[in-house]
């Protein structure tokens with residue numbers, strides 16, 4: 001049986017709150033909808049920098065649109081902290097402002113890495129390669145930037161295997177000497193809350209994961 005990653009994170013948060021420490025967290029994010037709940041949940045306990053590194057995304061246009069939505073959401077959250085107005089949010093004045101670190105769009109490396117896995121269904125081996133690529137880069141940036149820990153929003157998706165993501169995160173974290181924060185953000189109604197927040201902030205919510213392969217799969221399913 002897999003560990004209960006959601007419970008492990010809760011315990012870690014409790015420990016941090018008792019110690020009064022708010023670590024610097026580099027949070028890999030795939031898009032604004034997935035990060036909406038994660039930022040709402042974690043911003044009271046960590047000083048968050050969102051790390052936008054997603055070479056898997058199918059086109060520069062899509063990449064930039066998701067990035068602009070991510071920035072718009074962070075600005076809205078930061079305004080709440082400035083004005084201390086948390087109406088409609090599960091947040092308190094303990095919430096911290098959030099920063100963002102964006103990477104250039106880099107699809108060639110992704111396409112090279114998943115060569116031969118183009119026909120895998122979502123959730124298969126191609127996704128494992130894609131997860132590792134993004135987590136590895138996040139771990140490296142967290143180490144270089146002197147962060148205390150790193151994690152990803154990806155476990156919020158019901159289509160993504162949290163155990164696999166946590167295993168990769170632990171492994172690359174150990175390799176780079178940076179603590180990985182385990183999670184299963186879909187739990188505790190996290191996925192449901194991300195849908196509510198997406199509606200509240202009128203976020204662009206794409207109907208496919210990100211790569212061209214997942215886009216084609218979604219188009220086939222919808223026709």
Ligand code: SF4
Nearest residue numbers: 127130209210211214
């Ligand atoms: S379906 Fe999503 S996780 Fe899987 S390879 Fe494509 S973008 Fe990456």
